[in-house]
Amino acid sequence: MFVPITNTPRGYAWGSTTAIAELLGRQPTGQPEAELWLGAHPGSPAEVVGKERSLLDVVDGRLPFLMKVLAAASPLSLQAHPTPAQAAEGFARENAAGVPLDAPERNYKDAFHKPEIIYALSDPFRALSGFRPVAETRAVLAPVADDPRIAPLLDRLTDDGALRDVFSWLIGRGEGVVDLVDAVVEASAIADGPSWQTVRTLADHYPGDPGIAISLLLHTVELRPGEVLYLPAGNIHAYLEGLGIELMAASDNVLRGGLTPKHVDVPELLRVLDFRPLPAPYLHPHEPEPGVHVFRPNVPDFALTVIEPDAAARGVEVRLEGPAIALCTDGDVALEGGPRLARGGAVYVEGETWLGVRGSGTVFVASAGESGERAPHDGSARQSG
Structure with missing residues (x-):
């Protein structure tokens, strides 16, 4: 099953007014466009093209990942995300206390963890990530x-x-x-x-x-296009500026730690944070064939496959472990058994074991990541100091 999808970027104040539109070949609105959500998260589910329904009406069960195009023109808040056990306990605790889901002081909006990766498209993509020695x-x-x-x-x-x-x-x-x-x-x-x-x-x-002072305790990381950071549970981080593809577990659990007017729950943040000084967590890809890069962190929720134009030109097949979302960011490609994707086009894929791609573009494929070779992350920071 192939379902073409689209969405409207979320207009957070820190978003760029041009980056997402320029990447996907759309006309800028003149307003900040921070995140384009491609998934079935109820916070902003993708819309089915040509139909008056969302992807929530299509997905069989819970889609475990959420793909975003993220464009930061100014810094996001310092934040961290819980482990699965912390998320389940915190969600149950706040429910028992009667804290409304939309309350500004609510920490846990659901019972799931939220590990994430960011794939840099801009040069550079700047971020804070993790405590350094x-x-x-x-x-x-x-x-x-x-x-x-x-x-x-x-x-x-x-x-x-x-x-x-x-x-x-x-x-x-x-x-x-x-x-x-x-x-x-x-x-x-x-x-x-x-x-x-x-x-x-x-x-x-x-x-x-x-x-501002806390940032001195952390790695300042400058990603080049094609480089990826993996942000596991407990990692304190903040995106500073840049354009990238973000892929995460489908959750909205954020513990903030400053650089924001929003609620900061210090005791809860201290419970979640990992204070071990570790190298900046670069995630390196597995390359099953030239021009195909698979980023698979050590969580079952998601994996990201990037198909470069040279690989698409000769035709490739990507193995799928479950439902997937494909996004074309340039050129034009055909999906075997499915539609063509032009620049900016996206499609939800379900019930397919392989995704065949042929054409002249770049394609990002987000999918469930329950099995397959795990990509190492050695944490060697390109630049920090």
Whole structure:
């Protein structure tokens, strides 16, 4: 079964006014377009082309993944996502407490986890992702260590085991944090490097927010087109700028940690966060044949297959473990047994074991990822500091 689908981009304030339209060959609306959702999540289900119904009416059961085209013109909030056990417990707890699903203080909108990957389309795609070793943060701060306002941070950053306490002090706006934020913003005007660029960016958009100082504890990552980050449960992250394809488990559970006017539940965030300092989590692809890249993280909910134009030109077959969504971002391709997809076209596929693709375009295929070879993620950051 092949069902052509479409949707209207969500207009969050941080979205780009041009990037999604330019990628998919649409006319810009002049308004921010942040995320184009392609899936059956009730928050913004895809619409069936030519029919007055949504993909929710078509999918047999629950579609385990959600594919998005994401375009960030300004930074998103610092955030993390729960494990399956944390999501189930938190959802049940808030239900028992009678917290309405649409309440601004609600943390758990469903009982599912929300791991995700981001595939960079822009050059670069900038993000914060995960805690880095304390020694790296101390090295970044070394040129400005003589500022007494920065001393309280350096005094607390004794070793990697201090990250939880330092984060709690910062997000709780403890004694000295306001002055510290002012100091690192002033230092960023003369200091160089990716971390200081991040400080400048965040200060422009969220003046005075402790997330500005928290960013110094994290990897600043610059993805090049075709590179992917995997953001598992507990990973603190924020997209700073860029255009990409985002694929995640179909959930809306977000614990925010700053850089936002929305609700920040500090105790719950501390329960979810993974404070281990780890390398930035690059996810490397499996390449079953030239021009076909399969990104498969260690979760069963999803996998992303990218078919490049050279591969499409000779014709390829992609094995499907379950339902899938295919999106064409340039050129024109034919799907065996299904429709042609021009630039910007998308289709929901169900009941097929293989997806044949032939033509002259680039195609992203999101699918369930229950089996198959897992792609390694070695965490080697291209650039952080």
